[in-house]
Amino acid sequence: MKNLACLFSLSEIVLLTVLLFESTQPSVLRRDENGDLIDQTCKQTPYSDLCVSSLKSNPQSSNTDLKGLALVMVNNVLANATETLNYIEGLIKQTTDQQLEQALAFCAELYIPVVKYSLPEAADAVSHGRFGFANYGISDAGNEAVTCEKKFSGSAKSPLTDRNKFVQKLSDVAAAILDQLLKG
Numbered sequence: 630m631k632n633l634a635c636l637f638s639l640s641e642i643v644l645l646t647v648l649l650f651e652s653t654q655p656s657v658l659r660r661d662e663n664g665d666l667i668d669q670t671c672k673q674t675p676y677s678d679l680c681v682s683s684l685k686s687n688p689q690s691s692n693t694d695l696k697g698l699a700l701v702m703v704n705n706v707l708a709n710a711t712e713t714l715n716y717i718e719g720l721i722k723q724t725t726d727q728q729l730e731q732a733l734a735f736c737a738e739l740y741i742p743v744v745k746y747s748l749p750e751a752a753d754a755v756s757h758g759r760f761g762f763a764n765y766g767i768s769d770a771g772n773e774a775v776t777c778e779k780k781f782s783g784s785a786k787s788p789l790t791d792r793n794k795f796v797q798k799l800s801d802v803a804a805a806i807l808d809q810l811l812k813g
């Protein structure tokens with residue numbers, strides 16, 4: 630009888646601990662749930678590993694829905710494109726090679742409207758549920774990254790290859806998530 634009482638209180642303690650854990654640590658539990666949503670969503674994009682790592686590195690991906698993930702992804706593209714533009718502007722200041730400088734200036738002019746308008750407008754469109762419109766801004770970002778990279782196919786070797794690729798791939802991933810929202 631004594632043992633049974635012990636067992637009861639033990640299970641009560643376990644139950645209490647679980648309840649307490651759930652109420653104080655909701656983000657930890659929901660992050661696991663959202664791991665499934667992230668995996669499932671990313672599987673339907675062309676770069677699922679990049680998609681998963683990119684979404685999971687942002688705490689805003691936990692505890693959100695597909696639309697929330699799309700928004701995180703668009704903002705990741707924006708962060709990446711912004712960083713690329715800053716990098717280009719830094720290189721322009723440093724370079725003494727005129728041909729390289731010209732190509733870099735060309736790229737800066739492509740990235741400026743992407744960073745200032747296309748991607749912020751796309752993020753705004755996602756927030757308002759206008760996924761088709763958001764797709765325009767996103768594909769613009771991807772296209773400009775590709776166009777920028779092509780500008781270097783002369784003697785001036787591209788110092789932006791990795792960065793352009795990331796912007797292009799992240800854009801493709803964001804567009805694929807928006808497609809899921811459009812179909813859903």
Ligand SMILES: *[C@@H]1O[C@H](CO)[C@@H](O)[C@H](O)[C@H]1NC(C)=O
Pocket residue numbers: 679683705708709712795
């Ligand atoms: C750009 O994307 C790549 C790949 O996800 C990542 O490694 C890098 O940290 C990102 N840069 C920024 C500024 O978000």
